[in-house]
Amino acid sequence: MAQPSAASAADVPSLIHARGLTKRFGSFLAVDGIDFDVAPGESFGFLGPNGAGKTSTMRMIGAVSPVSAGTLRILGMDPGRDGARIRARLGVVPQQDNLDVDLTLRENLIVYGRYFDIPWAEGARRADELLDFAQLADRRDQQVETLSGGMKRRLTIARAMINQPDVLLLDEPTTGLDPQARHILWDRLYGLKQRGVTLVLTTHYMDEAQQLCDRLVVMDKGRIVAEGSPNSLIAEYTTREVTELRFSVGTQDAALPTLEGLADRIEVLPDRVLMYAEDGEAVAEGVHARDLHPETVLVRRSTLEDVFLRLTGRSLID
Amino acid sequence: MAASSVARVFEHQALVYRRTLRGSLFSSFLNPVLYLAAMGVGLGMFVDRGTGAAGNPALGGVTYLQYLAPGLLAATVMQSAALESTHPIMGGIVYHRIYYAMIATPISARDIALGTLAWITARLTMIAVIFAVVVLAFGAAPSAGLLLAAIPVAVLTGMAFAAPIVAFAATQRNGESFPAVFRFITTPLFLLSGTFFPLDGLPAPVQAAAWLSPLWHGIALARSIAFGAAGSNPGLALAHLAVLLLIAGAGTWLAVRNLQLRLVK
Structure with a gap:
């Protein structure tokens, strides 16, 4: 179903607002002046092949990569000035796992919560809840190394939820997973969507975009080449x-x-x-x-x- | 906000360290026991042959074991500093990418650099304290109080290596260059900075070259404090201190800068 575009509904402030957003690495133009808005509660996707600029865009939204040109507002704030305050309200699931292999599953979540200044006891309570959600409760005291790829991804998603974020950023959440693990993950993400969590994800799988995205933009060579709901894009272009x-x-x-x-x-x-x-x-x-x-x-x-x-x-x- | 973020990075390191606590403390204990027994007691018997209760006149009137202890304290802390500032940093950036998980939160690259250096300072303090306890157990210190006073100097010496090495590690693609750091920097300095023998009797150019070794400054200062001799030449003691502080400070600045350049792109 089509969500009202945030740009047209002036009374709904967009969570993420980009105009002419550009990222340059030296002479290489990774993101070439793109415009988009993400509304609260929406599931928004960046679809495109490797090298299209999806990850660079996500890193700018995550306030870890400086904007080269254009305007970017996240939760109404400027990532160049309020990076830490923005990051405090985001949950990030990176493309490459970066869990702490020296710690247990539960410790991973609690320590990550500490980075948001969440007290130990509160972090432990949330960790247990999130491990349930991620269907990993029975492994909570095991080392991360013992987990399969799909379990690591679920743990990473649980970790990203520890600060009860306003927006969850997922960079290729199921790349490299087997079909069964992907479906479990989609099911969990769909659950978050039902709870009203705003999801922003990149993918090069069209079935993933069709499953999870209310609205998406198709990126190619740093530009947005089309925008719409999965069904409207199919109706329009094929x-x-x-x-x-x-x-x-x-x-x-x-x-x-x-x-x-x-x-x-x-x-x-x-x-x-x-x-x-x-x-x-x-x-x-x-x-x-x-x-x-x-x-x-x-x-x-x-x-x-x-x-x-x-x-x-x-x-x-x- | 920033101070607490630095504390969070420190806390993470401490939690990870807790897993290897026992083994780590044991080797921090075993290392000085072996060195002091082999070099201090064993080699010392030959070095001190023919000298009496007044100590070895060539070593300023202390036994070789006593002479060795404060120098080895600083030199051991330096070696641990190099270990703590190489692969663990690579782990955060490349092997496990934990630093990338951290910068996605309110923690900044600067917090990571400062929190990690604070943690290394704590680790080196632990190592130095255990070392000092072993020295005291060997009866190798003329004064227990003065030996304890030399601990901060040993830790500062370690940080004069740790900070620039962290800065260097932050620029590396992998750990391939680290053996060269040990082979061409820390091991030669460990052997040639006055740890095991005084440089006084050596040719003038060698003595001048010693000024280039941060470890030599650390050992000279630690030794003069442990033997209660720092007051007799306060200018020199302050010069040693200034060199160490300068290197540790500049290294810290570089470590922050290099880690920012590495992580924030």
């Missing part, structure tokens, strides 16, 4: 269905002229042809009617991957 054709090696090129006119739009990838149309089955029948015999024919719904392909001419994950 067709309802896609028919994927795989031809046996070496025969794809010869088949291409025959496919002309069968779909609204055709994308040719090195290993397959994507036919975009409202009715994928009709396309598949048309292909057979023209006496073409691909090795496999797959009819599926369009996803954000297709949106990305349409916008940039490239796949999200190469």
Whole structure:
């Protein structure tokens, strides 16, 4: 469902407000003047391939990376001036785990709470609650080293919640996890969303963006190339269905002229042809009617991957 | 806010240290026992041969064991300082990235640098105190009170190494350069800064070169305090102190700056 954009609803102050936000590393332009607003309670995503500028943007929002140019306000504050005060109200789940391997799960949470000046007893109480939430209570006194990748991510999310943040920043929260671990994590994040926690996340998985984001921006080469809800982006930039054709090696090129006119739009990838149309089955029948015999024919719904392909001419994950 | 943030970093270090407390304290105890037994007592028997109750005249009238103790105190603290300021820093930046977890909170890179140096100061104090207790158990101090007074000097000597080494570690991609720090800096200084023998009798250029060694200043000052001789040449004692404070201060400034440059990009 589409959330009201914070920019249009003047009475709802945006939690995060960016105009012309830019990040430069020497001569390299990582983030190239982007505009966005995140409203309270919203789940907002940055979708894009590696190197699109998502992590640089997240680090600026996290008030750990100075803004090169443009305006950025987080919770109404300027990260250049009020960095520590902003960080006090954020929860951060970084792309790379940085848990304290010398400490137990519970100690990790309590010590992290100490960085926010949370007293030991209160930190211990919250740690136990959060370990329950992260389904790690039975391991609370074990060393972090004994955890699987998915458990470490859940612990990192629990750690990010220790200061009861206004905004939770998640940088590629499920990258590198197996499908089961990803689903458990999504379930936990969905629970936070239900509680009204504002989530800001980056991902290069379209299924993750579709699961978790109310609204997202598609980034490519430091710029925002599209913005909207997952469904509205699909409706705007692609067709309802896609028919994927795989031809046996070496025969794809010869088949291409025959496919002309069968779909609204055709994308040719090195290993397959994507036919975009409202009715994928009709396309598949048309292909057979023209006496073409691909090795496999797959009819599926369009996803954000297709949106990305349409916008940039490239796949999200190469 | 900032002072409490520095305290939080210190607290984290202390919590991590608690896990290795017993082993660490034991080796802090064993190290001086071995050195004082082998060098002080064993080697001392040959060095002091033929000298009487008035001590060894070549060593200013103390036994070799007594001569060795305050110098070895400062030199041992220096070696521990180098250990505490290399891989643990790399751990925070590269191996476990804990510093990145910290700067995502109200803690700043400056707090991390200062809190870590404060923790190293505490560690070195523990090591120096244990060392002094062992020296007293060996009966190797002319005066227990004066030996205790030399402890802050030993710790300051350690910090004159720890602070610049932390600053250096903050610029490194990994720990590959650390063996060179030990091989070319701390080990030669440990052996050649007057820990085991006085430099007085050596050629003038060697004595002049000693001024370049922060450890030599630390050992000279610790020894003069432990033997109650600092008052006889207060100018020299203050010069030693000034050199150590200057290096520790400049190193601290550099450590803060380098860690900020490393973590905040």
